[in-house]
Amino acid sequence: MVxxxxxxxxxxxxxxxSVDLTWRGGGGRRHxxxxxxxxxxxxxxxxxxxxxxxxxxxxxxxxxxxxxxxRSMFAELGTERNGLFVGALASCARCAGW
Numbered sequence: 048m049v050x051x052x053x054x055x056x057x058x059x060x061x062x063x064x065s066v067d068l069t070w071r072g073g074g075g076r077r078h079x080x081x082x083x084x085x086x087x088x089x090x091x092x093x094x095x096x097x098x099x100x101x102x103x104x105x106x107x108x109x110x111x112x113x114x115x116x117x118r119s120m121f122a123e124l125g126t127e128r129n130g131l132f133v134g135a136l137a138s139c140a141r142c143a144g145w
Contacts, residue, residue, distance in 0.1 A: 090125030
C-alpha cells in the first residue's frame, strides 16, 4: 500500500497496513427490507466484531495490543441483496428459503 502525504505536497510513502477482524452474529436473524433503494436482507439480531491492527512506514509504526483486541461498539452481520438482484429472489427456486 502506498500512503500519500497530502501535507507534504503529495509525496508517496511506502507503508504496510495489517488488519485482522473476527465477526460473530447470534440471537437469530431478522428480516430487513426497503423499496427505495431496493434492498432485502437477513441480519443477526446481535453482532460483535473484534480485531487487531498495525501500520508501519520508514521511521514510524503503531499497533493495537494483540493481547487485548479492539472491541466494536456496533457491528452488523448478515446477507443482503440490493437493486436489480432483489427481484431475482422471487424467480430463483434455490433462493426461495432465503
